[in-house]
Amino acid sequence: MKFGYLTTALIPQVAAIERECMDEPWSENMLASELNDASSRVIVGVDGDRVICYGGFRRSADEADILNVAVVKDLRGKGIGKQLFERLIDEAKMCGVKKLTLEVEEQNAPAIALYSRFGFEKVGVRKRYYKNRFDALIMRLELEEGLDSKTV
Ligand SMILES: CC(C)(COP(=O)(O)OP(=O)(O)OC[C@H]1O[C@@H](n2cnc3c(N)ncnc32)[C@H](O)[C@@H]1OP(=O)(O)O)[C@@H](O)C(=O)NCCC(=O)NCCS
DSSP, X not given: OEEEEOOGGGHHHHHHHHHHHOSSOOOHHHHHHHHTOTTEEEEEEEETTEEEEEEEEEEETTEEXXXXXXXXXXXXXXXXXXXXXXXXXXXXXXXXXXXXXXXXXXXXXXXXXXXXXXXXXXXXXXXXXXXXXXXXXXXXXETTTSOOGGGO
């Protein structure tokens, strides 16, 4: 797998993965607008021509919010999510980000386990955030004091 930035050519594949695994998928237009947003970085992992994972963040000063993160269904549980997160955290550090925040559905055990592994800690809850039913956990990683991604 090789990592790179999202490009226009890769948007249809990323949008297809979004439709497959997100309750509120990002459309091709939404993804295209991330490309034009200087505060946004979307990293894509490809195997040949196939997108197998992606994730991004949006920066504001020295803080950033993690955007959607996904690995294609048939390749989950093989360490790809971990590689993606190492890359995302390194990218955030290179951009001068000191604090990374994300929201995750409280029932999404695989994602919460992945984030916890990288040192993200629960800092709050948004009640009935998803589909007005499920709570969202707010998780945060202080990059200066957090685990170095290379050691995970
Ligand atoms: C969350 C997600 C990105 C993880 O990707 P992955 O490639 O399967 O993850 P990895 O194989 O790298 O596993 C990394 C860690 O995540 C955790 N994990 C992964 N799958 C898990 C599962 N089914 N149950 C519990 N923990 C799990 C483990 O801590 C694992 O580390 P370990 O294997 O050393 O114990 C993937 O499940 C996914 O794309 N889910 C759908 C989209 C989504 O929910 N995104 C997050 C919200 S935007």
